[in-house]
Amino acid sequence: MGDLKGITSRLDYLADLGVDVLWLSPVFKSPQDDNGYDISDYQDIDPLFGTLDDMDELLAQAHERGLKVVMDLVVNHTSDEHSWFQASRDKNDEHADWYIWRAARDGYTPGEPGAEPNKWGSYFGGSAWQFDEKRGEYFLHQYSKKQPDLNWENPAVRQAVYAMMNWWMDRGIDGFRMDVITQISKPYDTQGRLPGEDGSELEDFPAGSDGYSSPFPFCSDGPRVDEFLAEMRREVFAHREGFLTVGEAPGITPKRNEHITNPDNGELDMLFLFNHVDVDCENGTKWNPTPLRLTELKRTLSEQQQAVKNNGWASLFFNNHDQPRAVSRWGDDSTEESRSLSAKALGLLLHMHRGTPYIYQGEELGMTNAHFTRLEQYRDLESINMYHQRVDEAGIQSSESMMDALARRGRDNARTPMQWDASCYAGFTAEDAPTEPWISVNPNHEHINAVEEVCDSNSVYSFYKQLIALRHTNPVISAGDWQILDASNEQIYAFMRSLGDERVLVLVNVSGSAVDVPAESAAVLAASGLDEHSINQRLLLSTYESNHAVSSVLNQRLEAWEGIVLRID
Numbered sequence: 001m002g003d004l005k006g007i008t009s010r011l012d013y014l015a016d017l018g019v020d021v022l023w024l025s026p027v028f029k030s031p032q033d034d035n036g037y038d039i040s041d042y043q044d045i046d047p048l049f050g051t052l053d054d055m056d057e058l059l060a061q062a063h064e065r066g067l068k069v070v071m072d073l074v075v076n077h078t079s080d081e082h083s084w085f086q087a088s089r090d091k092n093d094e095h096a097d098w099y100i101w102r103a104a105r106d107g108y109t110p111g112e113p114g115a116e117p118n119k120w121g122s123y124f125g126g127s128a129w130q131f132d133e134k135r136g137e138y139f140l141h142q143y144s145k146k147q148p149d150l151n152w153e154n155p156a157v158r159q160a161v162y163a164m165m166n167w168w169m170d171r172g173i174d175g176f177r178m179d180v181i182t183q184i185s186k187p188y189d190t191q192g193r194l195p196g197e198d199g200s201e202l203e204d205f206p207a208g209s210d211g212y213s214s215p216f217p218f219c220s221d222g223p224r225v226d227e228f229l230a231e232m233r234r235e236v237f238a239h240r241e242g243f244l245t246v247g248e249a250p251g252i253t254p255k256r257n258e259h260i261t262n263p264d265n266g267e268l269d270m271l272f273l274f275n276h277v278d279v280d281c282e283n284g285t286k287w288n289p290t291p292l293r294l295t296e297l298k299r300t301l302s303e304q305q306q307a308v309k310n311n312g313w314a315s316l317f318f319n320n321h322d323q324p325r326a327v328s329r330w331g332d333d334s335t336e337e338s339r340s341l342s343a344k345a346l347g348l349l350l351h352m353h354r355g356t357p358y359i360y361q362g363e364e365l366g367m368t369n370a371h372f373t374r375l376e377q378y379r380d381l382e383s384i385n386m387y388h389q390r391v392d393e394a395g396i397q398s399s400e401s402m403m404d405a406l407a408r409r410g411r412d413n414a415r416t417p418m419q420w421d422a423s424c425y426a427g428f429t430a431e432d433a434p435t436e437p438w439i440s441v442n443p444n445h446e447h448i449n450a451v452e453e454v455c456d457s458n459s460v461y462s463f464y465k466q467l468i469a470l471r472h473t474n475p476v477i478s479a480g481d482w483q484i485l486d487a488s489n490e491q492i493y494a495f496m497r498s499l500g501d502e503r504v505l506v507l508v509n510v511s512g513s514a515v516d517v518p519a520e521s522a523a524v525l526a527a528s529g530l531d532e533h534s535i536n537q538r539l540l541l542s543t544y545e546s547n548h549a550v551s552s553v554l555n556q557r558l559e560a561w562e563g564i565v566l567r568i569d
Contacts, residue, residue, distance in 0.1 A: 001438050002417070002428065004050035008058045010420075013450065015065040017364060017461075018468035021244060022062060023070045023177050025321060027055070031081050033146040034124075034381050035321075035415070036072075037179060038079040042164045059172045068174035070244055075161050076180045077147040084160075085148050089134045098157050099148045100140040100186065102129070110136055118204040121212025125385030128215050142183065142215055144381055149219075152184040152228055162235040169236065175244035181229070181268075182249045185222030210394040220251025229260065229267035246270045246315065254307035261312035270315045270356060276300040277323055280330075287390060287397065287405040292330050294490050294510050305354060305482045314355030318346060319363045324413040328369035331561070332512050336447070339366055341561035342512075343460045344543040348563040349493050349508045351467045354482040359464065361418050365453050366460035369413040370442055375403070379439045383410040412439060419445035422452070463543070470541055470565070476504045477565075486518040492558065494521040496568075503568040504540065509558035517556040525556060528568050538567040 004027065014022060026036035029044040036046065045055055062069050078085055087095035108115035111131040117138055120128035122145070129138040130145040139148045150157050165176065205213040229247075237243055249257070249271040260267045279296040282288035308314050318326035327333050331342025343366030351357045370377075378384055383406050390397040397405075407413075417437045420427030426445040429435050442448075453459035471478050480499035486492060491511045497504040505524055509515055517525065530538070535550045542549035543563040552558050553566065 001048045003048065004045070004054040004058050008054075008061050011058075011061055011065055011067065013454075015067060016454075016465075017359075018465055018472065019067070019359065021068045021070055021174070023246075023358070024072055026072045026074060026179075028074075031079055031146065033079070034144050037074050038077075038081075038144060038147045039074050040079040040081040041083075043167060056172070063172070068242075068244065070175045070177050070246070071168060071173050072179060073165070073176040074179040075150065076183045077141065077143060077149045080146045080148055084150075089132055091135060094156075097154050098151055100151050101135065101137045102140070103137055104131075110138075119207045119211070119213045120204065120215040120218075121210065123216075124382050125389040127212065140186075140215075142180075142219060149186075150184070151186075152224070153186070158228065158231065159235075162232060165232075165236045169240060169243070174242065175246070177246040177248070178268075179248050180250055181247040182221050182225055182252050182271075183219050184228055185224040187218045187222055209396045210389060216251065221249075221256060226260070226265070226267060230265065233266045233268075244269055246272065248272045250274060254303045257304070257314070258307045258310075258312040261308065264311070270313055272315050272317065272320075273304055276304065277318070286409045287386065287402065289405055289408050294493060295488060297330075298484060298487055298493060301353065302484050302487070305484075308355075309481070314353070315358060316350050316353050316355040317358040317360070318350055319360035319414060320358070321360070321414050322411050323360075324409050324411075325367055325369045326363070327366050328413070329408070330510070333368040338512060338561065339368065339448075340458075340460055341543060344463045345508050345510060345561040345563045347460070347464060347467055348506070348541065348543060348565065349510065351471060352477060352495070352497065352504075352506045352565060354480065354497070357467075357471070360414060364461050364464040365419060365448055365450060367416075367419060367448060368442065368444060369407065370410075370416050370440070372407060372410075372412065372440075373403070375406075377440060378406065378410060378412050380411045380415065383412060415439060416442045419449040420451065421449050422446045427451075466541055474504075474540065475499055476502050480504070485520040485524070489518040491515045492518050492521065494518065496524070501569075505566045505568045506564070507558060507566075508563040509561055512560045514557060514559050517558065522556050524568060525553060530554075535566070538569070539564070540567055541565040 027045055027049045028039045029041035029046045030036045030039050045052055059069055084095050084098050087093045088099045090096065102117040104110035104115040105117060116127050116129040122128045123142060124144050128140060128142055130141055131138050141148050152158060207213050245268045247268045252271055252273060254273060257271050257273055259265060261270055276297060278284060279300055280290050280292045282290045304314055326346050327339055327343040331346055332338035372378060375387055387402050391399050391402050416439055417426055417428035422445065425434050425437055426441045426449060428437050453461035456462060476497050476499040480497040483496045485494040485496060491509060492515060493508045493510050495506050507517060507521055530553060532550055535553050539546055539549055543561065549564050552562060552564065
């Protein structure tokens with residue numbers, strides 16, 4: 001499975017890479033229905049990953065190396081095995097109102113099909129309402145039926161969450177990445193009632209072709225999100241220094257990001273927005289993937305950058321545990337050369353934006369999608385459930401089409417084991433007793449792995465070390481303003497970074513074909529009066545070797561997946 005001791009044994013690798021903060025996926029005690037995002041005990045470590053002592057040792061060893069550790073906290077919902085939920089099943093218990101319960105729809109027998117309070121569907125398939133025999137009512141779960149949503153309207157719930165967070169902070173962690181934190185405020189009215197509690201129908205949209213509507217518009221960025229986040233800041237972080245708070249932010253617009261991450265408002269330090277990773281989804285549906293239009297990616301990232309131009313801050317990511325591998329999605333993993341070049345190009349493009357970059361495990365190696373071909377190879381609850389719902393139940397997608405969508409967009413593409421070496425299981429399990437991991441290792445680990453890349457000065461890993469070092473040492477890159485160039489060009493992604501009188505030009509060819517530098521960027525180069533000598537002096541980073549980059553600048557033409565960072569004085 002991978003565990004805390006395993007992470008501790010790899011801390012030197014992280015320190016050498018140059019990262020500042022280690023973000024752990026959930027390691028709390030959990031039935032593991034959704035890979036730990038269903039927590040049954042917030043103040044214990046799941047035995048799969050170790051013990052509290054192991055966590056303490058990880059913290060100590062990380063801090064010794066100058067690394068901070070952030071935990072992945074899930075407080076929009078818990079596991080249905082959490083003691084809070086089990087108590088909530090009794091209407092007479094003090095926890096009765098800790099979750100969102102509703103009676104059956106009028107005129108229907110509780111527990112029978114159609115009796116659910118409305119047509120909301122879970123993001124993981126099926127209804128978002130689950131009938132509980134003991135209580136005789138339905139509870140809301142936007143995700144798995146084993147992940148009931150907490151009722152944040154109840155002050156006792158919030159105080160219990162804050163007490164738990166303080167317990168972990170006192171133990172020595174450095175902050176939290178908070179899962180779907182912008183969904184904690186549901187659409188209650190001014191009397192504290194969920195729509196429908198006054199006897200009216202629960203607000204809803206018409207059902208789609210699969211028979212369900214979405215709770216997303218009603219349960220994302222609700223009316224009290226700012227209030228709850230500000231309260232959390234006061235209760236947990238007001239008396240602390242050196243911490244980091246990051247929120248996963250479904251439903252949050254770039255403009256709202258400016259408000260939430262503005263330090264003056266005392267909410268969160270950063271948010272993960274998702275509009276840029278939805279640009280290749282037909283009608284917003286990930287199971288109908290479409291080719292990337294670079295102009296759409298530019299438009300969404302530009303919105304994010306402009307929104308925090310004066311206040312707030314941006315999180316920069318293409319990869320995480322919920323996204324396919326960017327090099328397979330927007331790059332080209334068909335050959336070793338194109339994989340390496342496109343991984344570097346996408347990394348350069350992202351890291352040169354203004355904000356804090358996040359590197360998902362193996363991204364620094366250019367790890368690819370899993371390329372699974374059979375449903376039984378998947379372990380992800382969402383992928384398995386949505387296949388059955390869309391193919392077997394609703395019949396709105398063919399098996400072939402859905403399997404292609406899973407291979408391109410399924411979450412397990414990011415969840416295959418980290419590729420440490422070329423051994424049988426990629427060095428993911430113990431060397432003295434290797435055992436098969438919980439999910440298949442990507443066969444390409446034989447040539448894409450840390451051992452191979454750490455010693456190769458031309459590898460994706462070595463390029464990521466340069467990216468990180470540049471951000472650490474160049475104030476223009478870490479803190480400068482951002483301005484898009486050639487916004488309508490479909491192959492070159494170009495922008496300027498500036499701080500005071502210093503300017504840096506970033507040019508990235510996001511395609512497998514050579515292309516001329518477009519007009520606005522070409523004008524910047526022409527006005528700079530650059531020659532071979534001055535280009536060499538001002539070249540900060542390139543995805544090809546430096547002599548090639550000099551020639552590309554002089555000829556104003558970029559080769560396939562070529563990226564260049566050039567100081568323009």
